[in-house]
Amino acid sequence: MFSEDELLESWERVRANDGCAGVDGVSLHRFGQRAARLVAGLRERVSNGTYRALPLLKIVVRKKPDSPKLRTLLVPAVRDRVLQTAVAQRMSLSYEEEFLDCSFAYRPGRGVDLAVVRIRQYREAGYRFVVDADIQSYFDEIDSSRMLSLVRERESEAWLVHLVAQWIRGSFWDGRKVHAIERGIPQGSPVSPVLANLYLEEFDRELGKSGCKLIRYSDDFVLLARTRAEAEQGLHQTGQLLNGAGLRLHPDKTSITDFDTGFRFLGVYFHKDDIWAPWKNEKPKGQVVFVAPPMPAADLRRFEYAAPMSEMELELQRANLPPYPRKRAVKGDRPVAFLYLTEQGAILRKTGDRFVLEGKGETLLDIPYHKLEAVLLFGNIQVTSQAFGEMMQKGVPVSMFSSHGDYRGSMAGRRNKGVLLRIAQVDAWRDAERCLGMARRIVSAKIANGAAVLEKYRERDGTALHEELDARLRDLREMADRALEAPAHNALMGLEGAAARMYFDSLMSRFNKSAMPWPGRVKHPAMDPLNAMMSFTYVLMMAEFEGLAEALGLEPGIGFLHQVDQGRPSLALDLLEAFRHPAADRFVLATINQGIFDAGDFVTNSAGCRFSERPMKRFLQEYEKWMMAPREKGRPSYRDRMREDASGMREWVERGGDWTPFRLDREAEEGPTCSMSSVTI
Numbered sequence: 158m159f160s161e162d163e164l165l166e167s168w169e170r171v172r173a174n175d176g177c178a179g180v181d182g183v184s185l186h187r188f189g190q191r192a193a194r195l196v197a198g199l200r201e202r203v204s205n206g207t208y209r210a211l212p213l214l215k216i217v218v219r220k221k222p223d224s225p226k227l228r229t230l231l232v233p234a235v236r237d238r239v240l241q242t243a244v245a246q247r248m249s250l251s252y253e254e255e256f257l258d259c260s261f262a263y264r265p266g267r268g269v270d271l272a273v274v275r276i277r278q279y280r281e282a283g284y285r286f287v288v289d290a291d292i293q294s295y296f297d298e299i300d301s302s303r304m305l306s307l308v309r310e311r312e313s314e315a316w317l318v319h320l321v322a323q324w325i326r327g328s329f330w331d332g333r334k335v336h337a338i339e340r341g342i343p344q345g346s347p348v349s350p351v352l353a354n355l356y357l358e359e360f361d362r363e364l365g366k367s368g369c370k371l372i373r374y375s376d377d378f379v380l381l382a383r384t385r386a387e388a389e390q391g392l393h394q395t396g397q398l399l400n401g402a403g404l405r406l407h408p409d410k411t412s413i414t415d416f417d418t419g420f421r422f423l424g425v426y427f428h429k430d431d432i433w434a435p436w437k438n439e440k441p442k443g444q445v446v447f448v449a450p451p452m453p454a455a456d457l458r459r460f461e462y463a464a465p466m467s468e469m470e471l472e473l474q475r476a477n478l479p480p481y482p483r484k485r486a487v488k489g490d491r492p493v494a495f496l497y498l499t500e501q502g503a504i505l506r507k508t509g510d511r512f513v514l515e516g517k518g519e520t521l522l523d524i525p526y527h528k529l530e531a532v533l534l535f536g537n538i539q540v541t542s543q544a545f546g547e548m549m550q551k552g553v554p555v556s557m558f559s560s561h562g563d564y565r566g567s568m569a570g571r572r573n574k575g576v577l578l579r580i581a582q583v584d585a586w587r588d589a590e591r592c593l594g595m596a597r598r599i600v601s602a603k604i605a606n607g608a609a610v611l612e613k614y615r616e617r618d619g620t621a622l623h624e625e626l627d628a629r630l631r632d633l634r635e636m637a638d639r640a641l642e643a644p645a646h647n648a649l650m651g652l653e654g655a656a657a658r659m660y661f662d663s664l665m666s667r668f669n670k671s672a673m674p675w676p677g678r679v680k681h682p683a684m685d686p687l688n689a690m691m692s693f694t695y696v697l698m699m700a701e702f703e704g705l706a707e708a709l710g711l712e713p714g715i716g717f718l719h720q721v722d723q724g725r726p727s728l729a730l731d732l733l734e735a736f737r738h739p740a741a742d743r744f745v746l747a748t749i750n751q752g753i754f755d756a757g758d759f760v761t762n763s764a765g766c767r768f769s770e771r772p773m774k775r776f777l778q779e780y781e782k783w784m785m786a787p788r789e790k791g792r793p794s795y796r797d798r799m800r801e802d803a804s805g806m807r808e809w810v811e812r813g814g815d816w817t818p819f820r821l822d823r824e825a826e827e828g829p830t831c832s833m834s835s836v837t838i
Contacts, residue, residue: 158203158316159243164196167242171235171347179234180214180330182451188235199236203316210237210320211460213329213343217447227446231329231343241347244320249351252311256354257361257751258670262375263350269423272372273432276379279370280416280430284381286388288369289420290395291410295376296349297341299356300403301325304342307355324348332449335456350375360398366786367391372422379422388413496524497777499535499770507544529553531704533697535773554704564696566724567703575710582728582810586715593646595731595809596718600653601640602735602818607660608633609821610738614668614746629663649718660738664746671749673756682765686756687745689766690776694741695733697780698799702729705803711810732802735818740795744783753779 171185178184188195202208213231220226233241249265256264261272292298305322312318325342328335342349353375364371369391370381380395382388392413396406414420419428426433451457496512498505503516512529514522532548534540535558548555549569557565585591608630615626636656643649657678665675665687673686683689703726706713716727718734748754758772768776784796793801802819809816 159200161197161200163243164200164239168192168196168239170242171238179232180212180452181234181457183235185235195236199240209460210323210327212335215329215331215449219444219446230345232345238347241324244317245348245351252351252355255753256358257365259361259365259371260354260373263354272374272423273425276372279381283383284370286382286385286415287420288380288388288392289412289414290378291407292376293405293407296344298404299341301340304352304356330449330452360402363398364395367394374423377423495530495781496532498538499774501537504539505544506541507547512544552708554707556700564700567700569707578710578811579712582712582715585810586717592717596646596649597641597643598817599718599731599734600649601637602820604633604640604656605637606735606821607656607738610743611663626663629659633659668746673749684761684766686759686766689759690745691741694745695737698736698741699726699729699733701799702732702803705800709803709807711807732806739821748779
């Protein structure tokens, strides 16, 4: 759990932060006199299951001198602060990769100064309208049940979740009696800041898709927009997201303004192009109004120890498993569209109208399969003949990958339903002019989408006009037009290769915010994380297109841009081209720029660079979120657009016409959105 050295280091942090005694009356000075012995005893209590958090001490402070506004702090005892600090440090290191760039409070290397710098950068980029907002009674209104669910989703150690539950569902002492904490998380506890950021992680992520720029410092935040209409839409979305989390905007502290009018944020005053930070010179301190006295010793003894755990409970806790059940299976009746199985040694069985996944002596998954669209198996996953037979009968494609994500192939049900369609596909492939016409449109769409992606990044990041970038955008758009007139396949492939080099050079040199270097596009094998992520994303999308082609009765091996070759899903690769830059590349760049993945999530050997096991699961979960989420302005998800393109290709094969693959710069403003779910085990 924790070594004595880790807890002693946490004690030094608690001592450096100063602070008062807790409900037991033990001050920092008294604790320090016996720190080594007390820390050893604390570690022993956690290890043998007898640790129990003491009630919190109620303290009331005036927010500012001569202000009627008060704030209630609930302060843990020193010994609890030591343990909370150790847990907070461990959670912070784990969650830091997942927290987004828009969050500045309680995070290493970030703070008010960096938040102010970011606001200035966005202002200079044209974001002049401001939603100045505040969450009403944020710490007090957090739903503790939802908070614990978020912790359980990220923490596999049952003992750590148990500790967090004690701290946020504990009690406090007001000097006369003990009260249960029924809602919120206590201000004054070392673990509360990291929990506060975790609770708003989904809020940050969803609001980041709005087109506005979010700067959040705990429960205070501003949303920057280019126009008042965008600011009003951002404010409306903010209210909806907070309501979904059981929170509310403070009506008296939320308004839409602009830099010309001026506003105050984090004690800093912004007006036009000027910034004043008066707190740099003199920071007012809160005035203590009330401190509850220590709890009487007779009452305190009731909270000192919990009943010792049995030997079985201790062994279960040491194994990082809850007492019962050992592991809650993913179960439900909501249709699952895409099923990713990565648990090595697991067995997928058919039981009635459901699929059950078993592994390590327990049930990991129990879901209906009547609307299952695809199953993806990674590594050593066994599937019973009954389960395979059901998938083949229902036309559910099964794609197989190595445990590292190398694509091995796919299987699907009987194909005789599309005989005439496949004959028409072969006829289209044999018609040289028709085949070349489709290849032209595929390459043109890919190049145009690359230019549109660069344009989107430049607009989003506020990159100033740059002659070189503008020239490359013009060249790419010209290449997209020239592709429609290419005289032969060879000329077309040469044009596509030149455009790809130009696109990747511009994309990675300007918009890669991560510390991971870009050596240029390397395909097989990828020896660096960025290329490995791109290749893996392309493979997943290609497998999906192969399944869509099979489901529609098309032959995945007969394409129009990619040459027909033994074992190559040429049509799936054709359909993939238009989605490489807008869907796959943007997804990879988004995850690395947000710090969701870093170089430590990969292993490299002579076979190339690949994800480690746990990061791969996280990657698949993030991939599904990206593919299924409705995009900006209500546009359909990328998965819906992929289905539309596969159907469009079928229509073209059967009836001809001028069907064009997905174009990011020409799509309709509205369309259907994906409502199916996925599961990664």
